[in-house]
Amino acid sequence: MAVGVFDSGLGGLTVLDAITRRLPDVSFVYLGDSANAPYGVRDAEDVYELTCAAVERLFAAGCDLVILACNTASAAALRRIQENGLPEGKRVLGVFVPLIEALTERRWGDNSPPREVRVKHVALFATPATVSSRAFQRELAFRAIGVDVEAQACGGVVDAIEEGDLILAEALVRSHVDALKRKMPHPEAAILGCTHYPLMEAVFEDALGPEVELFSQADLVAASLADYLERHPGIAGGGTSAFLTTGDPIRVGRSATRFLRRQIAFDAA
Amino acid sequence: MAVGVFDSGLGGLTVLDAITRRLPDVSFVYLGDSANAPYGVRDAEDVYELTCAAVERLFAAGCDLVILACNTASAAALRRIQENGLPEGKRVLGVFVPLIEALTERRWGDNSPPREVRVKHVALFATPATVSSRAFQRELAFRAIGVDVEAQACGGVVDAIEEGDLILAEALVRSHVDALKRKMPHPEAAILGCTHYPLMEAVFEDALGPEVELFSQADLVAASLADYLERHPGIAGGGTSAFLTTGDPIRVGRSATRFLRRQIAFDAA
Numbered sequence: 001m002a003v004g005v006f007d008s009g010l011g012g013l014t015v016l017d018a019i020t021r022r023l024p025d026v027s028f029v030y031l032g033d034s035a036n037a038p039y040g041v042r043d044a045e046d047v048y049e050l051t052c053a054a055v056e057r058l059f060a061a062g063c064d065l066v067i068l069a070c071n072t073a074s075a076a077a078l079r080r081i082q083e084n085g086l087p088e089g090k091r092v093l094g095v096f097v098p099l100i101e102a103l104t105e106r107r108w109g110d111n112s113p114p115r116e117v118r119v120k121h122v123a124l125f126a127t128p129a130t131v132s133s134r135a136f137q138r139e140l141a142f143r144a145i146g147v148d149v150e151a152q153a154c155g156g157v158v159d160a161i162e163e164g165d166l167i168l169a170e171a172l173v174r175s176h177v178d179a180l181k182r183k184m185p186h187p188e189a190a191i192l193g194c195t196h197y198p199l200m201e202a203v204f205e206d207a208l209g210p211e212v213e214l215f216s217q218a219d220l221v222a223a224s225l226a227d228y229l230e231r232h233p234g235i236a237g238g239g240t241s242a243f244l245t246t247g248d249p250i251r252v253g254r255s256a257t258r259f260l261r262r263q264i265a266f267d268a269a
Numbered sequence: 270m271a272v273g274v275f276d277s278g279l280g281g282l283t284v285l286d287a288i289t290r291r292l293p294d295v296s297f298v299y300l301g302d303s304a305n306a307p308y309g310v311r312d313a314e315d316v317y318e319l320t321c322a323a324v325e326r327l328f329a330a331g332c333d334l335v336i337l338a339c340n341t342a343s344a345a346a347l348r349r350i351q352e353n354g355l356p357e358g359k360r361v362l363g364v365f366v367p368l369i370e371a372l373t374e375r376r377w378g379d380n381s382p383p384r385e386v387r388v389k390h391v392a393l394f395a396t397p398a399t400v401s402s403r404a405f406q407r408e409l410a411f412r413a414i415g416v417d418v419e420a421q422a423c424g425g426v427v428d429a430i431e432e433g434d435l436i437l438a439e440a441l442v443r444s445h446v447d448a449l450k451r452k453m454p455h456p457e458a459a460i461l462g463c464t465h466y467p468l469m470e471a472v473f474e475d476a477l478g479p480e481v482e483l484f485s486q487a488d489l490v491a492a493s494l495a496d497y498l499e500r501h502p503g504i505a506g507g508g509t510s511a512f513l514t515t516g517d518p519i520r521v522g523r524s525a526t527r528f529l530r531r532q533i534a535f536d537a538a
Binding site for chain 1: 425434445451
């Protein structure tokens, strides 16, 4: 049995990396839907259907638990997939909930009612598509009470990372942090709401200053998964790990190797 | 009779502004396809069909000459529209050609063969979608010889301008100019290859330094149009100007007013 990790492209590899650092014995199947990426430009119905197909594919590959490591997929599909009912013994978890848990100290898979948040002024850094979808803001309103979120659409950062220009990516991150601080001078916490941003975490940390608590999706998902697996033993482990893509495995493998700065080989999904 | 100016959204208003500054007596019909914007995320066939429909709409509105003030539409549709043949007396001109003319000193509507360029090292600043489409590079290879273009995908600048955060837009422009200079330390010329960038022209100019000749699409299109109208009298003038949108006229008018910082009212197309 393995944990399935789904993303529209390669960004979810930062989530997978955080998971394997925290849980080195867990086997996983990573599925990147590169043939249909990016999801940010698709409509919600389209993203829902692509996400359902990917989840089915990961269930078929032997995963009882699938993590949607993609903000767009989580926002458009997670709640609907859970409400429609899943096959016996199967679970799908999203990338938003661990963040909300971190703000509210609620646990993944725990269906208790919304709670007071422990931080009030929260900066959200995400892509223009995620910010304009208002998905984080909606999920927070649904799952937490009393949090004041100021969102900064960090245009250009993902492009700079994907082009491998980390000097530019750093300059852009610092400009976006400055722009956020003009709107919210003293955030207590900051959310890195894009799976690419863990690669720039040190820059966000430095630009925000030590008084701001930084929440990175990748680490939070890994921590939540560790907690979840402890409460639900027998879900993962003992299988073989694999990287699957709906795109061209050779091209995607080359991009992934450049993205994470270590060798990764993909197979066709 | 009027000159038609077409863009997928509001960016083409900077082109129209440059035209009306240069040619205050020319009447025009501006058509923004806000209902289908942005074009950058659509495939080429889709953009071709939307552009043809817009051109038809502007011909029907009494325009004998239509300017495609949209890089995506120009790249995907202009050559094909011209090759398919146009109704007697109608002309469609794109936003690329005046730039290539400026680099080669050839004139709009002049079908002479490609010439040697007079500047060799050219920096191109455009959106990530335009850069990755390689449309400028293809047009340059088709129409000019011996130019070395280094493209910088200026992620985030359009978003910052549209959000009205010009402090952020300035910081991002400076970072992108720095990134370009790491790849091409001494460009002789720079192209602002996005209709939003005229709003940041002073920042580009300052960041690039006085030794770099700056080509702005808006000004070049206006200059080419002035030259063209002198050679083809009777095409424009005497009509009533209008702003049309395929979107909601009230919302689009509000955005346009914020975008150009002066009052603009749109009608339904």
